[in-house]
Amino acid sequence: xxxxxxxxxxxxxxxxxxxxxxxxxxxxxxxxxxxxxxxxxxxxxxxxxxxxxxxxxxxxxxxxxxxxxxxxxxxxxxxxxxxxxxxxxxxxxxxxxxxxxxx
Numbered sequence: 001x002x003x004x005x006x007x008x009x010x011x012x013x014x015x016x017x018x019x020x021x022x023x024x025x026x027x028x029x030x031x032x033x034x035x036x037x038x039x040x041x042x043x044x045x046x047x048x049x050x051x052x053x054x055x056x057x058x059x060x061x062x063x064x065x066x067x068x069x070x071x072x073x074x075x076x077x078x079x080x081x082x083x084x085x086x087x088x089x090x091x092x093x094x095x096x097x098x099x100x101x102x103x
Contacts, residue, residue, distance in 0.1 A: 011082055011084050014084045014088070027080060027082065029049065029053070029060060029061050030053070030086070031082055031083055031086060031087050032049040032050075032080055032081065032082065032083065033049060033050055033081045033082060033083040034046055034047060034048050034049055034050070034081045035047040035049060035064060035078065035079070035080055035081065036078070036079040036081065037067070037068075037071070037075060037077075037078050037079075038075070038076045038077045038078075038079070039071070039074050039075055039076055040074050040075070040076045041074070047064070047067075050083070
């Protein structure tokens with residue numbers, strides 16, 4: 001089972017009252033900005049998820065899974081970069097809808 005991760009401090013600082021206690025298990029692909037893959041030999045690949053989502057014949061989720069499985073033995077770290085502005089916007093929108101329904 002993958003280790004649960006806390007959010008990067010930079011993300012927490014963008015909206016501390018919400019993000020400070022968040023732990024990550026799964027992130028929907030539409031909330032990813034990019035993925036940085038650091039290999040044991042020092043190479044770094046940056047995958048632009050936002051750009052990839054606009055390509056009609058590319059299933060970015062499957063492509064990422066395949067890439068991570070294929071290179072698993074030579075990957076040092078994988079850093080999933082969140083689109084914090086989108087997360088913040090969606091949380092505020094959904095909270096507003098929820099609060100309106102409670103009245």
